[in-house]
Amino acid sequence: MILECKDLTKTFVGKRAVSNVNLSMEKGRIYGLLGENGSGKTTWMKMTAGLTKPSSGEILYKDHPLCYRDKAEIAYMSTEPFYYDYMKVEDVGQYYQDFFEDFDREKFNGLVEKAGLENRMKVRNLSSGMGAKLKIVATMSRKAVLCLLDEPLNGIDYKAREEIISLILSEAGEDNTIVISTHLLEEVESFIDEAIFIKSGEVLKVADLERERITSGRSLTDIYMDVM
Amino acid sequence: MGKLIKYEWKKQRTSRMVMLVGLAVCLLAFIWGLIFESDSVATCSLGLMLCGSFLLLLYTGVESILVLNRDLKTKQSYMLWMVPKSIWEIFGAKFLAAILQMLFVFALFFGAGCISLISALYASGGIRQIAEACTRIFEFLVTGTTDYNKGAIFLNLIWFAFSFFVAWTEVIMIGFLAVVLSRTLLIRSRFAGFFAVILFFVINWIAERGSYLVTQIPGLEVSPIGMNVWEIFYYLIFCVVVFAVTCVLADRKLSV
Amino acid sequence: MEYSAGTPIYLQVIRELQKKMIKGELKPGDKMPSSRELAVLYKVNQNTAARIYREMESEGYCYTKRGIGTFVSEEENMFENLKKEMAEELLKNFMHEMKDLGFQKGDILCQVADYKEEQE
Secondary structure (H helix, E strand, O other): OEEEEEEEEEEOEEEEEEEEEEEEOOOOEEEEEEEEEOOOOOEEEEEHHOOOOOEHHHHHHHHHOHHHHHOOOEEEOOOOOOOOOEEHHHHHHHHHHHOOEEEEEEHHHHOOOOOOOOOOEEHHHHOOOHHHHHHHHHHOOEEEEEEEOOOOOOOOOOHHHHHHHHHHHHHOOOOOOOEEEEOOOHHHOOOOOOOEEEEEEEEEEEEEHHHHHHHOOHHHHHHHHHHO | OHHHHHHHHHHHHHHHHHHHHHHHHHHHHHHHHHHOOOOOHHHHHHHHHHHHHHHHHHHHHHHHHHHHHHHOOOHHHHHHHHHOOHHHHHHHHHHHHHHHHHHHHHHHHHHHHHHHHHHHHHHHHHHHHHHHHHHHHHHHHHOOOOOOOHHHHHHHHHHHHHHHHHHHHHHHHHHEEEHHHHHHOOOOOHHHHHHHHHHHHHHHHHHHHHHHHHOOOOOOOOOOOOOOHHHHHOOOOOOOOHHHHHHHHHHOOOOO | OOOOOOOOOOHHHHHHHHHHHHOOOOOOOOOOOOHHHHHHHHHHHHHHHHHHHEEEEEEOOOOOOOEEEEOOOOOOOOOOHHHHHHHHHHHHHHHHHHHHOOOHHHHHHHHHHHOOOOOO
């Protein structure tokens, strides 16, 4: 088991953002974290990435309690841009190279070029599509064991979406686990192994999509409508 | 650690540039004043540099606290918290980068002071006087420690600088704690920044009370310049404790 | 490609690959895309990609050379049979639907003969 959450709860002032979540994730699978905005997807992800401290419950990474050293194997990508204002595309590469041993600079350079980005571009001035591509390129240039992608397809045009999905799929393999949070069901339906439905901080259902199609003939949207 | 410091150092790049430019302008004004014998320009620019040096040394410390606050307030916090570094390293790097920045400012103004001095000497008496002054300073440095009076002044200067450094460290440590406290208690609140300022003064007050109590210990003489040994000792321990509390708190409770 | 909801993805991709084999876009002995390429091409995950090749191999449509890749089977009559099978299946469905509407075989034959192909 790569990741296990036991009774994971996060309370913000008077509000439960994540409530008693029990989940386990395996190697070599793509998980879709599905739910509306504000359902607790981001909070769950930030806890798993070690950015937010749980109020109660526990997170086990490879069977031990999550600690800062695990960040060497866990890659997190937030929805919002988060690079320093002064950075250029190449500085982002340098930053990842400086801090992550699993980062492949040559791969990064190649993907940057493929995405139509240039090393001298200022991060702050990138369009939202370009910014989203840079984030995913930097994140996927790591050989991370666990990849947490928060809304990678949000707010960008069709072409950039397709490029991002291709990039994710070409990096997904049997050695890593990818979690994608999104509310765009159609975009991810064909490639997520398991769908985690989350609403008001609670996990309502975890479904193996291919198995659902075989046994009950239900599509992702069918299950979504049933559960939510 | 070195890499963390590198990126912390970069965050204060803008203020370094501003300082450099401001200082260059002042220096040029001073030299211009000397050349065209305009006393008012020369005095003004010299006064600005003197005041500026002290204020900026303080500001540099405060700025590193502001940088921490900004780091925690914005999404840029992910940059620090996504890397596999312990909280001790992160805050340690922040502190060391703050020291570096302070040394930079110090060196900058020290250099500017030297240039002003040399140009003033040159303007009033030509190259020979500079040479004489240099010899005298050199003599002072070499023989200073053997000669009681000069040596005492020299030691006092070092002592004063050290006291200043300890006081400055205390300010930064308290600032870090205040920011972390406010960000753990009031996550994403609009008042977090304001709350941090209040906390800063409260903790500072506590520190001052403690230091007062230390000086009340009978048999301790008060040093005429800077702080006495016990005060320094007290502040150093205080800093270590505050730093430890900051890190433990951030490690357990801080969410970015 | 567009997937129809509720049908297993791996079956839909297999069908698509089989069509390519019948049409000759994938010729006997051709190297098939790697499972990674297949994943990107058809927007599926690695597990589905692996399953697709596993199923197709077990039915003999392709074979794997260890360390080199997966290749289209070289038995040409296999694809002839496949073509017939697929056609039969389509026809069966069609006849079934038409009979549901009340047409007899004779009527259907006339209709097919009269059918004008849509202009592109």
